[in-house]
Structures are given as structure tokens and as C-alpha cells.
Amino acid sequence: MDLQIKGKKALMAGGSAGMGRATAERLAEAGAELFISARREERLVQAADEMSQKYGVTVTPIVADSSKEDGRQALFEACPDPDILAITIKPPNPNGDFLKLTPEQWRESIETALIGPIEIMRNYIPGMKTRGWGRIVNIATFSAKNPMIWRLMSGPARSALINYTAGVSREVAQYGITINNLLPGMFATEGASEIMGTYAEAFGLEPKPEVVREHFLANNKIPAGFVAQADDLAPMAALLCSPLSRFIVGQNIVIDGGQHYSLF
Numbered sequence: 001m002d003l004q005i006k007g008k009k010a011l012m013a014g015g016s017a018g019m020g021r022a023t024a025e026r027l028a029e030a031g032a033e034l035f036i037s038a039r040r041e042e043r044l045v046q047a048a049d050e051m052s053q054k055y056g057v058t059v060t061p062i063v064a065d066s067s068k069e070d071g072r073q074a075l076f077e078a079c080p081d082p083d084i085l086a087i088t089i090k091p092p093n094p095n096g097d098f099l100k101l102t103p104e105q106w107r108e109s110i111e112t113a114l115i116g117p118i119e120i121m122r123n124y125i126p127g128m129k130t131r132g133w134g135r136i137v138n139i140a141t142f143s144a145k146n147p148m149i150w151r152l153m154s155g156p157a158r159s160a161l162i163n164y165t166a167g168v169s170r171e172v173a174q175y176g177i178t179i180n181n182l183l184p185g186m187f188a189t190e191g192a193s194e195i196m197g198t199y200a201e202a203f204g205l206e207p208k209p210e211v212v213r214e215h216f217l218a219n220n221k222i223p224a225g226f227v228a229q230a231d232d233l234a235p236m237a238a239l240l241c242s243p244l245s246r247f248i249v250g251q252n253i254v255i256d257g258g259q260h261y262s263l264f
């Protein structure tokens with residue numbers, strides 16, 4: 001299927017690893033002029049070089065922390081006018097005892113998982129409106145809809161994000177701009193490996209991949225029967241970045257192998 005985005009400018013904020021990298025790959029493969037950002041420079045630059053060589057498109061790396069005001073400014077300066085914007089920002093790690101969560105931890109969660117994406121969207125929407133076209137996709141989490149006691153630093157802020165986008169997407173749809181959210185369940189990514197230790201701590205487990213995986217699968221039934229790979233989300237993200245998805249507005253698409261049990 002031709003995604004019809006050849007030559008369009010696409011920014012994947014959080015594009016050096018995991019689901020962001022997999023989404024960036026799909027956009028580059030479809031011929032978009034790509035910008036990818038992340039906090040860690042080495043992995044970012046390597047990802048940009050690899051995608052540029054593999055797909056023969058320009059891939060510009062931008063070192064920027066999307067959760068910080070100065071990081072967002074760096075993003076806006078390096079990529080002022082994307083047609084396509086996909087965002088993912090890592091919230092704080094899994095929590096242990098909810099009674100021990102402090103106001104500072106809540107502020108960090110809200111700053112990264114809610115204010116970060118809102119501020120990035122707020123900066124780019126006026127340009128998309130002037131050009132009469134835009135695509136915005138947030139890669140958030142299924143715990144926005146499916147609360148989890150160990151993911152309070154991620155779910156509540158993302159519930160607020162999908163509330164915000166529900167309203168804003170209806171407002172901007174008249175200008176040819178769509179905003180949709182992807183809500184992933186359990187994916188085996190670089191990011192998931194990095195938080196394995198804090199997941200183990202939250203449940204008093206040995207911090208070994210096989211122990212954590214077994215505990216997770218025993219306590220979180222995934223009807224599909226496996227933990228996903230980043231590319232199990234990327235095709236849907238790429239479709240939502242395409243002109244083909246023009247009638248999909250303000251949706252929250254859960255990609256979790258059936259783990260979250262509901263009609264919608």
C-alpha cells in the first residue's frame with residue numbers, strides 16, 4: 001500500500017529506539033523527509049545514519065529532551081514545519097507502594113507524559129492549519145484506559161492526554177489535521193528492558209528478564225499469547241500519518257494483543 005507521504009516532512013519525537021524507531025522506519029520507507037529526536041546522542045545519530053542509508057531519504061537527528069522547555073525549543077528550531085508529527089516521551093519508571101509517591105514524582109510524570117506532548121502539538125498545529133494539512137500521532141499507553149497500580153506514573157497523565165486530544169482533534173479536523181493516539185500494551189523494546197529492574201522492585205522479584213517476563217505474563221493475560229515487538233505497532237502509526245487516514249479523528253487505538261477487555 002502506498003502511504004502517499006513521499007516528500008512530506010515527518011518528525012518522530014522519540015525516534016531512536018523502540019516503537020518510535022519502528023514508526024520512523026515505516027515513514028522513511030514510505031519516502032518521507034525524516035527528523036528524529038531523542039535525549040541520547042550516540043544511539044540517535046546511529047539510528048539516523050542507518051535509516052538514511054537503508055531508505056535513501058534525509059534523516060536529521062535532533063538531540064532534545066521533549067519533557068523540558070529548552071529541549072522542545074531545540075526541536076522547534078531544528079524542525080519548524082513538519083507535516084507529520086509522531087510523539088513518544090518516556091514517563092517515570094514503574095512505581096512501588098502508591099502511598100510513597102511524592103508530589104515531585106507526580107509533577108515529573110505530568111511534565112513528561114502530559115505537558116511535553118501538549119506543548120509539542122501546540123507549537124506545530126498553527127503551521128499545519130495554515131498549510132491545510134497535518135497528521136499527529138501520540139504513542140502513549142494502554143494503561144491510559146486500563147489502569148495498573150504499578151504504572152501510576154504513566155497511566156493517569158496519559159488519560160489526561162487522551163482527554164485533551166479528544167477535544168483538540170475535533171477542533172482542528174476542519175483544517176485537514178487529524179490527531180489520534182496509539183495505546184500500546186506489553187512490547188519488548190529497549191525501553192521495556194530499561195525499566196525491568198524497577199518492575200521487579202515493585203513486585204519484590206529477582207531483576208532477571210525471564211523472572212520478570214514470567215511474572216508479567218502470569219498476572220496480565222495476553223490473549224494473543226505473546227509480548228509484541230516494536231513493529232507490531234509501527235504499521236498502524238504509519239497509516240495514521242498518511243492521507244489515507246483522513247476520516248480517523250480523535251481515536252485511541254489499543255494495541256495490546258487483546259489484554260484490555262472492552263467493547264471500545
Ligand SMILES: NC(=O)c1ccc[n+]([C@@H]2O[C@H](COP(=O)([O-])OP(=O)(O)OC[C@H]3O[C@@H](n4cnc5c(N)ncnc54)[C@H](OP(=O)(O)O)[C@@H]3O)[C@@H](O)[C@H]2O)c1
Nearest residue numbers: 014016017018019038039040065066090141186187189191
Ligand atoms: N514497551 C512497553 O511495553 C510499553 C507499554 C506501554 C506503553 N509504552 C509507552 O510507549 C512509548 C514508547 O515506549 P518504548 O518501549 O518504545 O520506549 P523506548 O524503547 O525507550 O524508546 C523511546 C524512544 O523515545 C526517546 N525518548 C524517551 N523519552 C524522551 C524524551 N523525554 N525526550 C526525547 N526523546 C525521548 C528514546 O530515546 P532517549 O531515551 O535517548 O531519549 C527512544 O528513542 C513510551 O511512552 C512508553 O511509556 C511502552
